[in-house]
Amino acid sequence: MKRKVVAVLMCVTMVGMMLAGCGSSSGSTGEDAKSDSGNESKEEVVLKVFDAHAYGLEQYEEMVQQFEEEHSGVKIEVQHAPNDYDTLLQARVNSGDIPDVFDVEAGTKAQSYYEYAYNWTDDKENTDSFHEDALAGGTDAEGKIMSLPWTYENMGIIYNKDLFAEAGITELPQTMDELEAACEKLDAAGITAFALAGKENWVLSQLVTHFMMDKSLDAKGVVDKIGSGELTFDNMPNFKNVFRFLDLAVKYGPAKPLEVDWEISENMLANNEAAMIHMGDWCQSTLDSFNPDANLGFLPCPVSDKKEDTTLLSSCNWTYIVNKDSENLELAKEYCEFILTSDMGQYWMCDGVGAVPAVKSDKEVQGKLANDAKNYVAEGKTNGWIHTIAPTGYGDAVGPMIQGYISGDLTAEEVTAQMQAFWES
Amino acid sequence: MKRKKLKDFLIFAMFVFPAVAFVLFATDIPFFMNLYYSFFNWNGVSRDMAFVGFDNFIKIFSNDGLFWKSVQFTLKYAVFYVVIVNAIAFVIALVLSKEKKSSSVVRAFYYVPYIISLTAIGLIWKFILGPGFGALYDMTGWEFFDWSWLGTGKLAFIVVVVMTVWQNVGFYMVNYIAGIVTIPKELLEAAQIDGATRFQTVWKITVPLIMPSISICMLTALTFAFKLFDVIMVFTKGGPANATMSVAYNIYQEAFVNGKYGLATAKSLVFVAFVLVVTVIQLRVTKGKEVEA
Numbered sequence: 001m002k003r004k005v006v007a008v009l010m011c012v013t014m015v016g017m018m019l020a021g022c023g024s025s026s027g028s029t030g031e032d033a034k035s036d037s038g039n040e041s042k043e044e045v046v047l048k049v050f051d052a053h054a055y056g057l058e059q060y061e062e063m064v065q066q067f068e069e070e071h072s073g074v075k076i077e078v079q080h081a082p083n084d085y086d087t088l089l090q091a092r093v094n095s096g097d098i099p100d101v102f103d104v105e106a107g108t109k110a111q112s113y114y115e116y117a118y119n120w121t122d123d124k125e126n127t128d129s130f131h132e133d134a135l136a137g138g139t140d141a142e143g144k145i146m147s148l149p150w151t152y153e154n155m156g157i158i159y160n161k162d163l164f165a166e167a168g169i170t171e172l173p174q175t176m177d178e179l180e181a182a183c184e185k186l187d188a189a190g191i192t193a194f195a196l197a198g199k200e201n202w203v204l205s206q207l208v209t210h211f212m213m214d215k216s217l218d219a220k221g222v223v224d225k226i227g228s229g230e231l232t233f234d235n236m237p238n239f240k241n242v243f244r245f246l247d248l249a250v251k252y253g254p255a256k257p258l259e260v261d262w263e264i265s266e267n268m269l270a271n272n273e274a275a276m277i278h279m280g281d282w283c284q285s286t287l288d289s290f291n292p293d294a295n296l297g298f299l300p301c302p303v304s305d306k307k308e309d310t311t312l313l314s315s316c317n318w319t320y321i322v323n324k325d326s327e328n329l330e331l332a333k334e335y336c337e338f339i340l341t342s343d344m345g346q347y348w349m350c351d352g353v354g355a356v357p358a359v360k361s362d363k364e365v366q367g368k369l370a371n372d373a374k375n376y377v378a379e380g381k382t383n384g385w386i387h388t389i390a391p392t393g394y395g396d397a398v399g400p401m402i403q404g405y406i407s408g409d410l411t412a413e414e415v416t417a418q419m420q421a422f423w424e425s
Numbered sequence: 426m427k428r429k430k431l432k433d434f435l436i437f438a439m440f441v442f443p444a445v446a447f448v449l450f451a452t453d454i455p456f457f458m459n460l461y462y463s464f465f466n467w468n469g470v471s472r473d474m475a476f477v478g479f480d481n482f483i484k485i486f487s488n489d490g491l492f493w494k495s496v497q498f499t500l501k502y503a504v505f506y507v508v509i510v511n512a513i514a515f516v517i518a519l520v521l522s523k524e525k526k527s528s529s530v531v532r533a534f535y536y537v538p539y540i541i542s543l544t545a546i547g548l549i550w551k552f553i554l555g556p557g558f559g560a561l562y563d564m565t566g567w568e569f570f571d572w573s574w575l576g577t578g579k580l581a582f583i584v585v586v587v588m589t590v591w592q593n594v595g596f597y598m599v600n601y602i603a604g605i606v607t608i609p610k611e612l613l614e615a616a617q618i619d620g621a622t623r624f625q626t627v628w629k630i631t632v633p634l635i636m637p638s639i640s641i642c643m644l645t646a647l648t649f650a651f652k653l654f655d656v657i658m659v660f661t662k663g664g665p666a667n668a669t670m671s672v673a674y675n676i677y678q679e680a681f682v683n684g685k686y687g688l689a690t691a692k693s694l695v696f697v698a699f700v701l702v703v704t705v706i707q708l709r710v711t712k713g714k715e716v717e718a
Contacts, residue, residue: 087681090469112470112684198576199664258576258665259555393683396663403666407577410666425488 045328047335049078050092050102052085052318055285056352063344067335074331098323100332101339103150106137106319107388110147118324118333120145129341134316134358137384148340149316149358151349154373154382155206155280156312157299163191163275172299174307176241183252186275193252195274197265198406201399207278208398208419209386210301210311211242219313219384226423233419238303243405243412245303250406257406270294281369284354298372300381312376315385316358390423397422462690469686481691492692494667495675496699502586502671503650510590510597510646511639517594518601519627532602536595547659550588578668581661585669589656593649597642604638605631633716640711647707651700672696 051060057080064076079099081088086109089102093116104110120127121144127135130149138147159172164182167189173179186193197203214222214237225231233239250257253274266283268274270290276299287294300310320340326332339345341359349357354367356374365371376382387394401418404410410418463481465474485492517535521528538546554574562570574580608631616626632639654673657663663670663678676696680689 084681090681093470112468115471115473199662201662201664255571256573256576259573392685393678396678396682400664400667403664407665409578 044073044075045331046075046077047101047328047331048097048099049076049335050085050089050099051078051080052082052089052103052105054080054082055282056348056354059348059352063339063348066344067338071331076335098325100323100326100328101320101336102323103318103320104147105317105388106147106149106315107385108390108392109388110138110319110321111140113321114140114146116321116323116325117146118322118326118329120148123333126337126341130359137316138319147319147321148336150318150320150340151316151353151355151357152314152370152373152377153280153282153317153355154298154312154314154370154377155278155385156210156301157276158269158279158283158296158369159276159299160269160272160274161295161297163272167191167275173302174300174310175302175305176244177305179245179302180248183248187252192254192268192274193276194249195260195265195268195277196246196249196253196257197260197262197277197279198257198403199259199261200265201403202395203262203265203278203399204402205395205398206280206313206387207245207301208242208402209313209390211238211245211303212236212386213238213303213311213313213383215309215311215383219315219386219389223386223389233416233423238309239416240412241303243415246402246406258403266290269296281355281367281373284367284369287369296369298369298376300376310381312373312382313385314373314377314382315388317385317388394422459690459693462687463694465687467686468684469680470684474687477687481688482695484688485692485695489692491667491670492672492675495670495672496696498582498668498670499651499653499672502582502653503647505586506589506650507643507646509586510594511642513590514594514597514642515601515639518598518605519631521598522602522605532595532598535598538592539595541592543655543659546588546592547656550584550660554584575661576665578665581665581669585653585656585661588660589649589653592656593646597646600638600642601635604635608634633714636711636715640708640715643707643711644704647704648700651696651703 060078060080064078068074068076079088086104089099089104092099093113098116102113104113127145127148134149134152135145138145138149140146163186164172167182167186169182169185171178173182183193196207212222212226212233213219214225214231217225222231226233254260254268262279262283263286265274265277266279266286267290269277270287271294272291278301281298287296298312300312303309303311320336322329322332322336339348340357346357346359346361346363349355350361350363350365354365355370356365356377357363365374373382398419401410401415401422405412405415462474464476464478466477466480467474521532521535541549558570558574561567572580574584612630612634613626616630621629652673653671654677657669657671657674658677661669663674672692676689676692679692680686
């Protein structure tokens with residue numbers, strides 16, 4: 001009898017504990033929802049921030065400290081997520097734990113989050129401080145400003161100036177023929193010309209976009225025209241040259257092209273083992289860590305026989321969203337403005353990350369590559385990014401096709417047909 | 426009498442209910458939510474979901490080459506993995522089940538890879554296949570070491586099989602040893618006296634008597650192979666050119682990269698049904714062969 005009672009009691013407590021566990025969590029969210037006016041209450045206000053990368057962490061820390069000092073009683077809770085940010089953010093949104101401020105990649109990705117986003121259109125005072133073209137990347141279909149831009153990111157071929165000089169290349173190649181000639185010269189000097197990161201789907205799929213670009217249409221125009229069927233991969237003027245480019249990269253590259261990951265690629269470039277890679281200026285800090293003295297620069301990607309076709313693709317990729325249902329909306333807006341526009345924010349972007357901020361700024365930028373790209377931007381030689389506004393899953397669909405071409409399993413015609421099929425699906 | 430029944434039930438409930446509750450929250454409820462989502466077109470983020478009926482399932486069966494390619498890969502992998510890992514583990518277990526001082530040390534060696542974290546294993550194999558094989562090629566000149574192991578589809582498949590077998594063989598070995606040591610010594614001695622060869626003793630006595638171990642090992646190996654995900658995620662990312670795309674990785678990509686949550690859940694359901702059938706058949710077959718000493 002006694003044992004039975006014990007058994008029953010244990011059962012009850014166990015179940016009770018479990019239910020209590022569930023109950024308390026749901027209870028607390030209810031309370032959160034009620035305490036709307038967090039600003040006035042004396043209790044500590046916690047602002048939940050989700051940062052989808054981990055660039056310039058030290059400066060970010062300083063920035064957070066300053067914000068907390070200026071706003072007593074406010075605690076900033078940052079989650080940095082350099083890996084799999086998308087999965088993590090999605091999980092948080094689905095479980096109702098939406099961060100007050102978070103950033104995603106502009107384009108197709110960002111648009112899926114816009115229903116949670118605060119609409120900045122009427123905050124002229126704030127939005128005017130950004131470059132107009134940068135702001136355009138954060139608008140929805142109706143042109144409302146739903147997210148704010150971070151920094152300009154540029155991608156193209158990054159080349160090693162010392163190795164080019166060693167091979168006696170005095171003028172940068174601008175056409176496919178000149179590129180081939182440059183490869184031959186490098187080869188003759190015993191230098192590996194290319195270290196294309198063939199293992200990375202994202203690198204390959206980004207490389208391909210150079211050959212899709214039509215300067216008169218820019219990124220959005222190209223994507224629209226492919227979508228409407230006016231432009232196909234068969235009739236794109238420069239698309240076939242991507243295969244010539246890949247042939248060169250394989251012929252004058254490492255023996256096992258599909259085993260080269262981004263790290264090997266960047267390492268070889270920085271340590272004078274390879275002359276060219278395809279990458280963007282976001283890798284500045286990694287390159288510096290491999291060899292701070294590397295003498296590197298941007299080379300707009302040759303895509304045809306015409307010099308004026310070369311492309312450097314530039315975009316404000318990361319875009320910041322403020323949760324419109326945030327309990328501390330005003331504070332969240334203030335924080336978002338603080339990190340993107342204030343002196344401290346500019347210090348983070350220019351010194352910590354080494355990139356050109358999207359906000360109008362006179363500050364000197366640390367990154368060599370970013371400064372290099374600045375010149376091309378000034379000359380109007382850059383275009384936007386295609387891969388971020390392409391249909392979702394672009395990178396993981398196109399990367400394997402290009403790998404198939406490199407390994408010889410697919411012909412150029414098959415890749416072209418598959419690209420078309422992907423877009424139409 | 427009635428009281429006894431009630432008491433039995435309560436004791437039963439006390440032990441079983443907490444576990445059931447946990448499984449319910451962690452597995453069963455999500456499973457049914459999965460079922461629910463599979464009828465919707467949802468990007469995994471939005472508040473709105475569009476009901477599309479069986480469209481997702483139709484899409485899988487009519488127009489999803491990559492999914493079926495990944496099914497093909499997973500099946501091929503499962504066959505190779507289950508056979509190889511069990512065969513090797515069984516042989517090692519036979520040798521190491523003898524009571525010797527050295528055998529416990531050697532057992533530990535085989536077990537170590539099983540407890541190392543996957544990230545470290547990824548790094549180890551990256552080293553073996555990169556600088557390791559490079560140095561061996563320089564020394565021996567054998568072409569074998571110079572192949573692009575991770576850059577060629579067929580070779581990458583072999584790498585995935587070898588790596589996972591190497592990693593997990595210790596686990597199956599322990600299971601087999603546990604089975605082998607329970608075999609009564611008399612039976613083995615009797616067989617020897619009757620003039621059975623070493624091979625005959627293993628085949629006619631050891632194997633039938635450890636059938637429970639075999640069926641458990643087969644089952645774990647099979648489910649491991651079907652669920653293959655982490656190794657792919659850390660090591661090959663499904664590449665090169667989707668040659669090592671496992672079903673689980675394909676589902677993950679569909680849900681979190683391509684943003685087609687509904688389609689991904691439908692795929693996972695199709696695969697659950699498939700795995701269920703295969704494991705039931707497998708269990709029936711091996712259970713039927715179990716004997717008692």
